[in-house]
Amino acid sequence: MDEKKIVRQIIQKHGAVIDLNAKPEVIIEILRRFRFEEDDGGAPGGAPPAPPPGPTSFQDRVTNEDLMRAVLQLSRQVKAMDKKMAGGPARKKSR
Numbered sequence: 001m002d003e004k005k006i007v008r009q010i011i012q013k014h015g016a017v018i019d020l021n022a023k024p025e026v027i028i029e030i031l032r033r034f035r036f037e038e039d040d041g042g043a044p045g046g047a048p049p050a051p052p053p054g055p056t057s058f059q060d061r062v063t064n065e066d067l068m069r070a071v072l073q074l075s076r077q078v079k080a081m082d083k084k085m086a087g088g089p090a091r092k093k094s095r
Contacts, residue, residue, distance in 0.1 A: 006034055 010030055018026050
């Protein structure tokens with residue numbers, strides 16, 4: 001509805017000046033009649049707005065999965081080095 005039309009209708013019904021001290025209920029009536037509601041961007045019908053997207057600040061952080069991959073890679077490297085050392089000069093076995 002056009003704002004100018006709303007103003008004209010309010011003036012017609014309540015006059016050009018509204019004394020809220022004398023009749024505070026007038027403002028409530030106006031608000032209810034014309035449904036002046038702040039647009040919160042939510043879905044129509046009072047449904048809550050969709051949740052915000054996930055945090056993006058964690059994209060560059062190391063995860064447990066990253067740590068486990070690195071540990072596995074290091075484990076493989078140590079095992080390969082151990083095999084190389086075992087194949088080299090003879091080691092003394094302790095009894």
